[in-house]
Amino acid sequence: MSKTFDYVIVGGGTAGCVLANRLSADPRNRVVLIEAGSWARTPWTVIPAGFYKLLTNPRFNWMFTSEPEPGTMDRQIAIPRGKGLGGSTLINGMIYVRGQKLDYDGWAQRGCTGWSFDDVAPLFRRIESYAGGDPDGERGQDGPLPVTEVSERPAIARAFLDAAHEAGHAFNPDYNGAAQEGVGWYQVNQRAGRRISAAAAYLDPIRHRTNLKIETETRARRIRLEHGRATGVEVTRDGGGDAFIAATREVIVAAGAVQTPHLLELSGIGCAERLSGLGIAPVRDLPEVGENYSDHFCTRMNWRVTRPETLNEQSRGLRLLREVFRYAVGRQGVLTLGTGLAHAFIRTREALATPDVQFFFMHASYANAAKRKLERKPGMTLGVTQLRPESRGTIHARTPRMEDQPAIRPNFLDAAEDRETMIAGMKEARRIVEQPALDAWRGSEMSPGPDCSTDAEWLDFARSNGQTIYHAAGTCRMGADPGSVVDPQLRVRGVQGLRVVDASIMPSQVSGNIQAAVFMIAEKGSELVLDRRG
Incomplete structure (x- = not known):
């Protein structure tokens, strides 16, 4: 040519x-x-x-x-x-x-x-x-990009959805349908x-x-x-x-x-x-x-998990070999997972017409989030991001x-609205995880930790630990x-x-x-x- x-x-x-x-x-x-x-x-x-x-x-x-x-x-x-x-x-x-x-x-x-x-x-x-x-008749069925809900649905993620429901957030079968608000399973390409x-x-x-x-x-x-x-x-x-x-x-x-x-x-x-x-x-x-x-800024709140049933253990040793076998044979298991398993799109204030915060739940916790290095002990993470930053x-x-x-x-966090929304989102994340549905799984809060309580402390945590989520x-x-x-x-x-x-x-x-x-x-x-x- x-x-x-x-x-x-x-x-x-x-x-x-x-x-x-x-x-x-x-x-x-x-x-x-x-x-x-x-x-x-x-x-x-x-x-x-x-x-x-x-x-x-x-x-x-x-x-x-x-x-x-x-x-x-x-x-x-x-x-x-x-x-x-x-x-x-x-x-x-x-x-x-x-x-x-x-x-x-x-x-x-x-x-x-x-x-x-x-x-x-x-x-x-x-x-x-x-x-x-497609309950709302909003979705495409024959385009070039396949989109499906996550297939891996561990019990701890189901417990998170139950906890969110206990906190007052309804289940949404399709956040890409008529309305985004609610909790459910992420869709992936x-x-x-x-x-x-x-x-x-x-x-x-x-x-x-x-x-x-x-x-x-x-x-x-x-x-x-x-x-x-x-x-x-x-x-x-x-x-x-x-x-x-x-x-x-x-x-x-x-x-x-x-x-x-x-x-x-x-x-x-x-x-x-x-x-x-x-x-x-x-x-x-x-x-x-x-x-x-503009970019989406995210904080990652972590909890120790009391059961050895998280990605932290499943990605090592004999358990990892088992997951490799599951994937090779049936394209199933933890190797099918990306960065989010269960979601929540929520409003931090009742006066808002639509959600302003997004949560990402994963049954994993990072020793180094920037390098994606998992911890060795069981953990779970709830990522918190503001949907429409003004900074x-x-x-x-x-x-x-x-x-x-x-x-x-x-x-990041230059606009007062962004700071207030992130603080409110993190507080709600903690409230959800403290619901009874997660009692059987939840250990101690590692990050930011139970001593974080004032708005100034929440903001300091966000400034010190938040990362972009690449948008x-x-x-x-x-x-x-x-x-x-x-x-x-x-x-x-x-x-x-x-x-x-x-x-x-x-x-x-x-x-x-x-x-x-x-x-x-x-x-x-x-x-x-x-x-x-x-």
Whole structure:
């Protein structure tokens, strides 16, 4: 194939895989997908529990870290981003959450025409092949991405759901249906106990299309702009030198909320004053590139468990061999688990219309949460995260070199609303775990511990121990106002032939894990690109 294509897609993650599939469906379109990583050729990307190994593996994780900030006790916090075809769907917890209807209606209210929930609901249905019941008639049944409830349901997790019910929270059979609120089992993108990444769902079935070129181990260095138009992408191939890949129609950046603003800035698109200070010649002055960064901040509360029936023991010695055998024979057991088993979407105040906090229950506890190292003694964890944080941070280039990590400043817990919501969420987590249904399992509270009681102590625990749960978004904000980076058609303002299609366009966070929303954004982006052809 030639080095000239109709569409050049930068980034082979979630959005890039969807775009490559949809844009190449028309054989007249010449499409190239550029990915810095490679095809995932390891069983750890297929075995769901393999994320424990991949999250700290630089072959599959870019290993970004945040800048030390006083709001989180000057800690460097890991910001994992997937590397390779499939992107973060290779290493994430596979939890599938659409979010709340008000999330998307809020985007539309801010001027993003075409992005209300009624507009995007058909796209969610197009994505999904949902294996569960559909009491609300809201789910897709024949999409490329299989979605199913977790199959492993240990007694301790059932006890957690009973405890949540005792605390006043109703069971919800489908949090991706008509309403999110309630407790139940998480839904994950798996089929027969195997992780289904974006690459497996969208690329593998069509990878041999003659009009699609997939360039792996190829890193985009700069978008070339001529006379106000994106004409292609300058790349460096591992061991193969530099090259230029031309786009006759569009360059579509789908590198994610960390690397997309970084690439734009290195291409001269961003705050002109900031770029000049780095020695980068400004081409398009867009001050909000890299601003509006939002992520979900999570604290993990831990309890000792009185029975040796948790992942801490099941992942060692003879018990682990038994689980390996169960998985090899029937694709069952603890190796099918990701980061969440049972969920709760709750309101911390009765006056709220919808949930503002999400819980993640796992019958495991970490000696080191950042490194995913489990304790040896039995334990359980309840993760607590605020669904719609108001704090905003930044991601900006620190040098003119793509090889140098951008400066990531999440600014977690800056907004008073965020601090108050996290404190209320943690208090409710403790109240649920103290219900009678968990008496047979619950030992001592290890983290933050029973001595934590005042709001100041709760906040200190959050600042000292909280981590991101890897939902970076918002750094190339979509909007109808001239200050936004992209318009509602995802076109970069003031640059012809250039779009952004990934989590960076989100005006605000969605209520829950964001991979489902990113799949949707890519489906929507594909429609917008193809509609342009008329």
